Amino acid sequence: MFADRILSGMRPTGKLHLGHYHGVIKNWVQLQSEHECLFMVADWHALTTNYDDVAVIEQSLWDMVIDWLAAGVDPAQATIFIQSKVPEHAELHLALSMVCPLGWLERVPTYKDQIEKLSHKDLTTYGFLGYPLLQAADILVYKANQVPVGEDQVPHIELTREMARRFNHLYGREPGFEEKALAAVKKLGGKKGKLYTELKTRFQQEGDEAAVEAAHALLQDAQNLSIGDRERLFAFLENKGRVILPEPDALLTAASRMPGLDGNKMSKSYGNTIALREAPESVSKKVRAMPTDPARVRRTDPGDPAKCPVWQLHQVYSDEPTREWVVKGCTSAGIGCLDCKQPVIDGVLREQRPMFERAQKYLDDPTLVKAIVADGCERARKIANDTMKDVREAMGLGY
Known part of the structure; x- marks a missing residue:
């Protein structure tokens, strides 16, 4: 139903080391040739714990992007962009915050864990409490259906799935849904429209799963439908509301524990790294x-x-x-x-x-990097804006 799209990102908090390469970027290089990939510089996320020391962010940002390119991330295959340059992330985060139960954020395992690890910092901020919700917005604004993560990040993906489910439950039955769906059937044309209706009846009255598969194939091949109409007809087929924000899956990556110079896991906090x-x-x-x-x-x-x-x-x-x-x-x-x-x-x-x-x-020519990122931000923003049009309309803000 939705594009085979992957989103992943990293916070710009300093130069990358070989642990980042073996743990994350090496996997990105493989994924970019197999999927539509968006790789995000998560600068807003850097502020959740580094809000009192922002000087490092800008230089780290450009160093990090050059490291990505050096490691084999290909801007011809993947979209490289900066989170804060796509304001739709913040807009969707705000929209989701209106319907996110507070308890969902407080129970994220990494919340208490990070507060204990970073006890020298004041993390009693909404930004820190709400960063898993911002992560959810990062994923959902692109309707990404897979997110490469390690086991420790799976709870964040589950929160994202719960938020998508809650949003769709609250707003999936858009005003005039049935009328819009019937209008979309007409756009299929007489022969295809009739076949779609027959398949829909077979599934809803007889539970024929093969009819669903046939209808999905029919809709995927329909060239004259907008994305919104296609999604309406997928939902209408199974008598559901329209899926506005699809639930992503965690794409579990092999745990690659890159050893540091002292035998512990390579990490800046241990001072045991080799830079990329x-x-x-x-x-x-x-x-x-x-x-x-x-x-x-x-x-x-x-x-x-x-x-x-x-x-x-x-x-x-x-x-x-x-x-x-x-x-x-x-x-x-x-x-x-x-x-x-x-x-x-x-x-x-x-x-x-x-x-x-x-x-x-x-x-030699830093303008090349800035051009790649500017192009990536433009591409990312176009996808994000399409999603936000659907979100605004669903929440009654489409005027």
Whole structure:
């Protein structure tokens, strides 16, 4: 019924690191060739926790977009845009806030979790309480039907589904729905209109599921129907209200835990990152300084790779023969720790090399990046505006 459309986004809070690449962007690069993708710079979301330190946002925004492009996000295949440049996000957020029960926001698991983690900040703001609702608006304003997330973000998608369901229940029966649906049947033409009516009767009177499938195929092929009329006829077919905001599904992505330089998950808050476009000499210095198995005090002491953070990076960057060489050499003290670290350094630099190459033209001419984003904002706003026309009309604001 709705386009195969994916929305995903990131907050501009600083330079991206390899954890962002392996956890999110690598997946985007694959998705963009298989689906219609919109990738959002979530600058309003950055304000939910960084409202008192906004200086970082603008520079982080442009650095982040260049990182996306460097990592392989293709503006010819995907729409890259800035959230705050599409004001329909804020409008839908406000509209949804009129009908969102307060308890729905208070029970989102990440709400209390983040308040505890960020106890040094005053997060007793509506913006922080309401950010899951803004996330819902981000998704619903594009009628995205899939959102790539990890397991921890599934409750946010469920809230979005509940909001879509509640909105459709309250406003799906638009004024004059049946008259508009019957007018849309006429637009199908005599032969197709008659067939649609027959299929509708077969389903509603006999429960014939095949009739629903046939009617769906008929409507998908109808070239002379507007999107609104097509949606009305889908709803009219099953005696439902019109689906104004479709419920999205969570597209679960494989949990890619990129290890940091200390063996913990790579994160800015742990200070254990390698930036996406970090200078080769800095990468080499950081990896060479990584802690290793404490048992290897001297070069001649054997070690255990399972107790060494460097081994975790070998899982990401080394092939099977190299990993076998590491295990044999470490456990027998046949190789030193610096020997073990070199293939990791080589692997990181090999991964980063094409990123530097892709990024260079945008660094040489920043207007290219701004043109890509301006074009993306225009495309995104056109989709969002179409949705808001439906929302305004459904809520009695279409005058």
